[in-house]
Amino acid sequence: MADLIYLDCNATAPIAPEVADAVRDAALSYPGNPASQHRAGREARRALDDAKERIGELLGARIGGPQGDRIILTSGGTEANNLALRGFAATVGERRCRLITSDLEHASVAEVAHRLARIGWQIERLPVFPDGQLDLNAVAPTPDVVTV
Known part of the structure; x- marks a missing residue:
């Protein structure tokens, strides 16, 4: 597969190894549903909120408050x-x-x-x-x- 040139990125694209590692680490570290009220859910919610805040900082968005921008994650x-x-x-x-x-x-x-x-x-x-x-x-x- 190393010689493969993948050009069909319309619906999906090959994932960078660093991204795959980060996703795997997050899935293993925060197995709870971020909408759940139990400890694992609250920890997952905090991690998700922290990630959104970091994304906002990269984009120059004001996160939170009445005039704050929102980072909305979608499925695709x-x-x-x-x-x-x-x-x-x-x-x-x-x-x-x-x-x-x-x-x-x-x-x-x-x-x-x-x-x-x-x-x-x-x-x-x-x-x-x-x-x-x-x-x-x-x-x-x-x-x-x-x-x-």
Whole structure:
């Protein structure tokens, strides 16, 4: 397998050995469910909260407090895409925005875009050059633009 060049990273990707080691260590060190009230659960919750705080520090996010950002961990890209797009749409309420995307997007983005179009959002798809690059000059930014 050492000579394998893996190019199908659409749904998954090879995991770095250091990441596999860290995941294994965490799973063995914190076997409790972070939502449980027993000691193992509380320890797992603390470890999870600490990890989120470290992620927040790396991203420059303010964690906690009434104005703090939240780090939300999801099960994967589809859930994250849905949460981000539907969450944004919910925050703007009745206001209709312009969503700029492309045909290169994940199906979960395309599906949400389709649903947003049905409620009045303007959906624009950027053209894609033959080499896979997006034609960023094809659209003029305006204050109501949401880019994906």
